[in-house]
Amino acid sequence: MSTSLRYELRCRECRTAWGNQPISFCQNCFAPLEVAYDWDRIRTEISKDGIARRPANLWRYRELLPLPDNYDASTPAGFTPLVKAVKLGETLRSRSLYIKNDAVCFPTLSFKDRVVAVALTQARNFGFEVVSCSSTGNLANAVAAQAARAGFKACIFIPADLEPAKVLGTQVYGAQIVRIDGNYDHVNRLCSQIADKHRWGFVNVNLRPYYAEGSKTVGYEIAEQLGWRLPDNVVVPMAGGSLITKIHKAFKELIALGLVAENQVKFFGAQATGCSPISTAVKAGRNEIEPQKPATIARSLAIGNPADGFYAAKTILGSGGWAEDSSDPEIVDGMTLLAESEGIFTETAGGVTVAAARKLFAQGRIRPDETTVLCITGNGLKTTDALAGRFEAVEPIAPKLAAFEQYLDREFVNARTAGKGAA
């Protein structure tokens, strides 16, 4: 690495270095690029105490992110709660279960706020005026919101059948939205072609190597919030497959820097049964991905041709982990189980993760005494249509005490019986 660079792009396969520019794949061998860092320099600059003194957002890990000089750190994304999940642990038979709750990530309630925060620093650095993305919804929200705040024009490409809340949650920020008559993989291919022709900053195409590094902050935070300790297992939802590889990368970096003790963390991937190209590969013991045509209510995970599927499967199998998938009814059960046991309302992708974790515990692949973190990456208020018909409509009653007493007799016989004793 050139001595003047803190980081630069490098091919994941042939290792050719490409400096810093808005490209996502090696111009020699066409394999994906990722960011490599000057670790000698980082080692002299970073410390746990230094990190602890900084504000509680993802910029506290700035040495470990590909940020240009004078980047704008005014959006406090990240540093979401790591919640001990005792009740869910009882159901799943875990004595040490945690939820990494990105359902409350700032500003748009998903982990995509992290990757966009990093990507937009580079969009500014490379001089883009228009930022864009192909999205299954959460990324659309994150790009639209952060572009509005940072003063970029935003043009967002989505599959036509996206949940209404995710469409509204993009338009409200003033972003231009382009609905594509096709699934996410069609949208994604089109965006690759547009990025090839127009000088736009596509966060998940030509800015993708920088963008994806933002996902590492999930891993840094898990370690720091566990008291600078690595868990034994993480369960991660998979769409493009990037997040699970980046949490793995984050843990490896923390070990290499001596910030945490080494631990052989097992990585478990979760997909919807209706779109499970990565978990299918893992179950077959291979890294090569066969694309699928998505058919699942978990639209945020509905990527049939995952960009990092190969690397996700490799990470999982190499760690001794596994992958599971969840059917549509299991996804809804997972959402309600998390809500009823931990008070966390997650979107369908979170239902996938909870339901897959339930299977992994039942199979004995995750043991009760191990520390396990479930990554919840999005908010249930964005996918309420998945719960349509799940709950009965509540009939109104008159604002009279007698009407309430009648209501109790009718609806709450058990509660009334219990209440008499207490009075």
Place this chain on the structure above:
Amino acid sequence: MSVTVSIPSAFRRHTEGADKYNCAATDLSGLLDALGIRFPELKPHLRDDQGQVRRFLNIYVNDEDIRFLGKDYKFKEGDEITLVPSIAGG
């Protein structure tokens, strides 16, 4: 019979700048052979040492990923083939 191949900008330094290529290939194997003969510098980027289509090369026939059509899919007159190196997204 003729099909048209759209060549992405990253490949064009191996195709003398050509962004389209018309050929009479009837299937994927024939298409890769024809591209390799017409553009020898592009050839090593299309198949690996075992002769398999490179892992990160995505090939679409009209709007469909060719893996859904099957590797023996027979092209039809006017099919538009798109090459996308290293799909991104997610």
